[in-house]
Amino acid sequence: MNHAITAKNLCLWYGSAQALKNINIQIPENNITALIGPSGCGKSTFLKTLNRMNDLIPGVKITGEVRYLDTDIFAPGLDVNALRKEIGMVFQKPNPFPMSIYDNIAYGPRTHGVKNKAKLDELVEQSLRGAAIWDEVKDRLKKNSLGLSGGQQQRLCIARALAVEPKVLLMDEPTSALDPISTSKIEELAMGLKERYTIVIVTHNMQQAVRISDRTAFFLLGELIEYDETEKLFSQPEDQRTEDYITGRFG
């Protein structure tokens, strides 16, 4: 099995507060990996580290290594924009740009130099289809994206992430602001997308982790306590702290 992402002895500090402690993990390609754990345990910090979203925050210090395939993502001179083209991100709250549906999707490809209208049209359709929202928006592509429902906006944001043809999608609690129907649409979508993409998803919803993920990583106080196949981690956790968390004894 190939690994999309490998972290070795990864530590991260915000000022003097250590948010990640010696994280070692290998994330397989074409899998969904769920990151779970109580609030403040470092899940989002870890996720953001993977496409260099947090190392420019003043006072942040990072040690250790993260590789995307064979690339050392902290290598001096690394092109962060190129890395983010490969490793896209979807946030907790849908955050479409205040522009048309079409322009939201075309934005990324345009910034990466795609100018040809036919190629852009194709990418827009392909991305919206990939995010299972094409049928709902194909007749209103020129309308403002802010007129969409929250669930549609989140699928639009997934389509926007897909438009630059990434290999990895990082999702930070992508359904926490959504109703159950929209949530299940995003879950189905994620399960379909793993055929072509590697997905890493932060979730507070343990049923969601069980439903959609292949592997689960349990974080606590900045440490990776346990990382295993989802079925195994939820049925026979090896660490007492994992068991306490998944059975609702804390968190």
Ligand SMILES: Nc1ncnc2c1ncn2[C@@H]1O[C@H](COP(=O)(O)OP(=O)(O)OP(=O)(O)O)[C@@H](O)[C@H]1O
């Ligand atoms: N920009 C920041 N500056 C300073 N401290 C931060 C910053 N971002 C996060 N932290 C701290 O780092 C720790 C880990 O936070 P992080 O957001 O990664 O946790 P989390 O597990 O994703 O939490 P939640 O589930 O609540 O989103 C927390 O103690 C948090 O307060």
